[in-house]
Amino acid sequence: MENHCGTSRIAGCSFSVHPMSDKFVDYIKAGLNEVDSSKVWMKTDDVTTTVRGRMEHVFEVTEAILLHIAKTGVHVAFQGTFSIGCPGDSSGDVHMDESEERLNKPQFKEIEQRIAAKFSLYPMGGGDYMDTIYRQIEAMKEKGVEVTPAHYSTRLDGDTRDIFTGLQDVFRETEASGSSHTVMTVTVSANSPSHKDDRP
Numbered sequence: 579m580e581n582h583c584g585t586s587r588i589a590g591c592s593f594s595v596h597p598m599s600d601k602f603v604d605y606i607k608a609g610l611n612e613v614d615s616s617k618v619w620m621k622t623d624d625v626t627t628t629v630r631g632r633m634e635h636v637f638e639v640t641e642a643i644l645l646h647i648a649k650t651g652v653h654v655a656f657q658g659t660f661s662i663g664c665p666g667d668s669s670g671d672v673h674m675d676e677s678e679e680r681l682n683k684p685q686f687k688e689i690e691q692r693i694a695a696k697f698s699l700y701p702m703g704g705g706d707y708m709d710t711i712y713r714q715i716e717a718m719k720e721k722g723v724e725v726t727p728a729h730y731s732t733r734l735d736g737d738t739r740d741i742f743t744g745l746q747d748v749f750r751e752t753e754a755s756g757s758s759h760t761v762m763t764v765t766v767s768a769n770s771p772s773h774k775d776d777r778p
């Protein structure tokens with residue numbers, strides 16, 4: 579395994595989903611098994627699932643698993659930590675050779691699913707981290723998503739596709755702007771009984 583600080587392009591996400599149902603095991607297993615994850619490295623344990631590979635596949639697989647569960651109407655929470663450039667992550671992983679083509683978009687592109695989310699961005703090793711964060715929050719306002727300030731995070735309300743596309747753009751542009759190791763945490767609530775008239 580070769581470790582390079584800041585030069586590893588492999589992205590990853592460690593995440594968990596929590597369906598609020600007695601049948602939570604069925605929901606979790608269906609989400610993990612029925613989404614096509616063949617373009618990412620994936621490992622599940624009793625706490626989280628970790629996916630690693632090209633950035634677009636990492637975002638696509640996490641979004642698809644959330645949508646697979648949320649489309650049933652069950653109230654589900656998602657918590658994920660995305661990372662790129664981690665000095666401990668290995669470069670040259672076989673999954674980095676996968677093509678760009680996304681495997682789950684056709685099944686999920688028709689699903690409209692409003693979610694409430696909060697994200698926090700941690701651009702490390704690149705200098706003016708607050709400038710980067712403010713720039714990316716401003717960029718989020720152009721993605722068709724409602725953006726509201728919150729303590730230690732920024733709140734996003736909107737369609738799942740718009741929010742995940744926006745988050746991937748934020749993540750990619752943060753890395754491109756010189757952050758050698760970028761971490762982003764994302765918390766999502768879907769189908770919450772607290773959401774009334776499409777507004778939380």
Ligand SMILES: Cc1ncc(C[n+]2csc(CCO)c2C)c(N)n1
Pocket residue numbers: 593594595596602603606607622623624625626627
């Ligand atoms: C994405 C994701 N991965 C793992 C877990 C942890 N977990 C909790 S219950 C369960 C099924 C029974 O073993 C698993 C795997 C999670 N919640 N969400």
